């Protein structure tokens with residue numbers, strides 16, 4: 053079984069989660085900028101993770117997904133995760149009020165990722181999720197490493 057965890061990461065938090073998931077399911081993890089065509093050939097499971105940036109996946113994850121050929125994920129199980137800040141952890145009250153409203157409308161990166169993976173033919177495995185950082189550059193909330201292992205367990209086919 054060939055499994056791959058593709059991720060982007062600016063400050064290392066999404067990378068940490070991606071590596072935990074990959075180790076747990078016996079997959080390779082690769083930064084999106086390093087993924088080559090051969091990595092995607094003969095795949096059984098593709099997991100894509102991104103930091104949430106302006107309510108969306110990072111630009112490089114977005115273009116990776118966009119550039120996947122139509123139907124190229126037919127027969128491939130797919131899942132997605134993001135890293136994010138929960139509204140209650142945003143320190144400034146003004147930013148908390150504004151971002152709280154925006155997040156209600158626009159959400160986090162996991163949903164657009166999985167939507168595109170499905171559009172390219174992927175078959176969803178389990179629920180997508182987000183792992184929380186405590187400030188824009190991290191660190192991850194303490195319990196998230198354990199949650200990443202649990203999430204990985206939900207991906208076992």
Ligand SMILES: Cc1cc2nc3c(=O)[nH]c(=O)nc-3n(C[C@H](O)[C@H](O)[C@H](O)COP(=O)(O)O)c2cc1C
Pocket residue numbers: 060061062063064065066067103104105106107108135136137138160185187188189190
């Ligand atoms: C420019 C910028 C925009 C961000 N936008 C959001 C956002 O819309 N929603 C959110 O929950 N977190 C947002 N964050 C926090 C990121 O999700 C956080 O930096 C990320 O989880 C860190 O992951 P990384 O270390 O892998 O880059 C933003 C952070 C930056 C620096």
